[in-house]
Amino acid sequence: xxxxxxxxxxxxxxxxxxxxxxxxxxxxxxxxxxxxxxxxxxxxxxxxxxxxxxxxxxxxxxxxxxxxxxxxxxxxxxxxxxxxxxxxxxxxxxxxxxxxxxxxxxxxxxxxxxxxxxxxxxxxxxxxxxxxxxxxxxxxxxxxxxxxxxxxxxxxxxxxxxxxxxxxxxxxxxxxxxxxxxxxxxxxxxxxxxxxxxxxxxxxxxxxxxxxxxxxxxxxxxxxxxxxxxxxxxxxxxxxxxxxxxxxxxxxxxxxxxxxxxxxxxxxxxxxxxxxxxxxxxx
Numbered sequence: 001x002x003x004x005x006x007x008x009x010x011x012x013x014x015x016x017x018x019x020x021x022x023x024x025x026x027x028x029x030x031x032x033x034x035x036x037x038x039x040x041x042x043x044x045x046x047x048x049x050x051x052x053x054x055x056x057x058x059x060x061x062x063x064x065x066x067x068x069x070x071x072x073x074x075x076x077x078x079x080x081x082x083x084x085x086x087x088x089x090x091x092x093x094x095x096x097x098x099x100x101x102x103x104x105x106x107x108x109x110x111x112x113x114x115x116x117x118x119x120x121x122x123x124x125x126x127x128x129x130x131x132x133x134x135x136x137x138x139x140x141x142x143x144x145x146x147x148x149x150x151x152x153x154x155x156x157x158x159x160x161x162x163x164x165x166x167x168x169x170x171x172x173x174x175x176x177x178x179x180x181x182x183x184x185x186x187x188x189x190x191x192x193x194x195x196x197x198x199x200x201x202x203x204x205x206x207x208x209x210x211x212x213x214x215x216x217x218x219x220x221x222x223x224x225x226x227x228x229x230x231x232x233x234x235x236x237x238x239x240x241x242x243x244x245x246x247x248x249x250x251x252x253x254x255x256x257x258x259x260x261x262x263x264x265x266x267x268x269x270x271x272x273x274x275x276x277x278x279x280x281x282x283x
């Protein structure tokens with residue numbers, strides 16, 4: 001027979017009768033006559049294995065609703081309803097012992113419910129443990145994949161930039177349109193150090209005018225999405241009309257999904273370089 005602590009919820013005389021029935025068993029029995037007392041015991045006791053409640057306790061209120069709250073707040077605690085055969089129908093998922101019952105019938109009902117509850121709890125613990133281990137494995141795999149992708153992108157950038165340092169190599173030209181002067185300076189300086197030729201302007205109209213006047217090739221437009229005068233989404237097709245085949249990379253501080261290559265701000269300069277190289281080497 002399993003042991004454990006049982007909380008009997010009933011008026012004092014009836015609760016004492018149930019406690020007397022359970023005295024010869026290994027169970028420890030507590031009693032409560034109202035919801036506040038019952039929840040206080042649930043909170044203060046180390047573990048209550050079963051709440052056994054009369055269906056109609058004077059002044060207690062909605063007993064099935066109380067047991068439903070116990071199920072939610074204490075999922076490892078079993079619940080059972082005591083009711084007469086002609087009593088109000090209860091939740092079909094709520095275990096019931098029908099009055100009048102014999103001591104043997106009550107003890108067998110409690111024993112069966114506790115064995116089932118503990119088996120279910122053990123199964124849930126095993127499932128949670130498996131799920132935790134599976135999530136850990138997936139996270140490790142995700143981190144490994146992320147690092148491998150980052151390493152591959154970095155190596156491709158290093159190879160590409162190395163070709164720009166070869167004497168006689170053609171240097172790609174990037175048209176940078178960004179209204180944030182600090183970001184424009186940082187990006188321009190970084191790309192020049194990587195070996196690119198950079199034409200930088202503070203807004204869309206200036207980018208369109210420079211594209212029209214620039215005598216040489218422009219390989220890629222790097223534009224902020226939101227700029228005064230002409231936004232990047234409108235600027236891109238206008239530049240493409242002037243220079244068919246130009247690559248476009250838009251920078252945005254929002255989660256806007258665009259049918260174009262987009263880099264989310266704030267970004268690492270290394271990621272910016274990887275996106276630019278990816279577009280330039282694409283066939």
